[in-house]
Amino acid sequence: MRRLYIIVEGQTEQEFVSQTLAPHLRDLGIYDITPILIRTSKTGKGGFVNYEHLKNDVTRLLSSEKDIIVSTFVDFFRIPTSVPKYKDSMRLNSDNDKVESLEQGMFESISDRRFIPYIQLHEFEALLFSSNKGFEEYCEVPVYKQTKSIVDSYENPEDINSSPETAPSKRLLKINPDYDKVLEGNLIALKVGINTMLERCPRFREWVEKLIAEVKK
Template sequence: MSRIVLLVEGQTEEAFVNELLAPHYWALGVFLTPIIISTSPGNKGGVVSYGKVKHQVTRLCREHHAAHVTTMFDLYALPGDFPGLASADFPREGTGHQKARFLETQLATDVAENNFIPNLLVHEFEALLFAGTDKFAEWTDDSEVVSILKTVANAYPTPEDINNSPHTAPSKRIFDAMPEYQKTFHGPLIACEIGLDAMRLTCPHFHEWLLKLDALAPA
């Protein structure tokens, strides 16, 4: 049995790991443990500064030296001191996938732990839900929600390409279409109904990360 510790951004990602990722990887011989990042004593959730990220990632890597440590942080709204964001080489006009790969490389270099696998969600968790917009129909009485979300999804090559501005990020699109959407409640449930196969098929950066986790399964 291989072990992976996931430092996640909040309760939504924690539930996503427990309800969808963990059962899938358990069947492959990989045990996943999500841990919500701490922001201050007694408070958890959200990436508020890179210093807190590095401290916790490094500690987990060293405490769980026989396991691998990875992250589930949103590319959207990362703190300004995150490694690579201020670099002249940061692909500001590139795709979300290109930005995430660049920042992940910078993060891996800065953390410098052999058992660390950096990962950023492009641009945030809710992008994965655009892999199966039909599944929203089971959670709303508004018949227009699915058609609105489907129109958004069809306007981009992949769900991971949906704009990441404060007004058009994936979560904002969902809230606009479905005001009753509750991130920590609806998000993981809809994700489970969509399933990993659909997400991997339409979200290439997410798929690339899971390939790295797949490789840790016992032979």
């Protein structure tokens, strides 16, 4: 059984891996899961503003141990232009193709089969729209009535688009200006549940399934 490291861009994603994803993996016999904030300087952590920061963390981990898998959990929304193949990827027609191209560029830049790049389409908050249960639990009635309209409008929450006005997080902030990404985001995620996310979000499900397969090799 290999150890699993997941490099994340923020505290929200770090908490999600620890509180929602890791328990699911532990139920499947995978116990050694560590989320790591991107190191932006010798003392700073968090924020995906430059691909080199992420690459440094990936290569550092891969060189430190043999029996490990290193992955990423970062947003496509406002992804840095320094990510490999960025310009070519942005010329592609569909957002799914763009993300797959970016992930391939990241994989080629690391060139190690133990590395599984993953970019969330379009961002973490898309997973929250897998169900309205979390919003109904933690938000006021006027808020969760509007979130229900969004949930019902998308068969696949990952299709909620990434423009500055209509990205999942921007929709939430417009509906509820007091939305706390770290605290409320993860409480909502726990209420929605990992199984619902896996059922509704095919790219996310494919990533989790790949992690499970590779860690158990």
